[in-house]
Amino acid sequence: YGFSNAQLHYTSGARSCVRETAMSSLHSGSGSIATQQSFPRCDAEFHRFACWLVATTWFNTVIMVTIFLNAIIIAVETTSLSTAYPVYFEVADNAFLGVYVVEFFLKIYAEPLGYWKNYYNLFDFGVLIMSLVQSVVLPALQLDQGTLTALRVVRGLS
Secondary structure, three states, rough: OOOOOOOOOOEOEEEOOOOOOOEEEEHHHHHHEEEEEEOOOOOOOHHHHHHHHOOOOOHHHHHHHHHHHHHHHHHHHHOOOHHHHHHHHHHHHHHHHHHHHHHHHHHHHHHOHHHEEEHHHHHHHHHHHHHHHHHHHHHHHOOOOOHHHHHHHHHHHH
């Protein structure tokens, strides 16, 4: 992915990924002057890689194909096949959820504050939380999962 040690300048749409900075005030005789001070990350190389990865067409294509395949599996799950092969559908659901969780953490890692400024990311986060509730919380509480299954398909709209 070829980056130099210089500050990374990557911008894609409304997103930007740069080295972390902090504001500090210098007090002089008549007032204060704000300066920007750069703190190098101990994980700078991996952070640059994460920023680059989430901005690539390849990454976004993989996520979109995953969403499409997940929608197909959800559609097939409504047929009699789901009763014949329930374990396969559960494994597929958990694999898709794993991909979405990894996507979320990569985007949060790359842009901790910028992630929350994008409405598509907020929508994805809401769908991810519903999916985690359906896959983790409801089974632990032994509650019905039917109503949330159809809501996972809306993730493809983002």
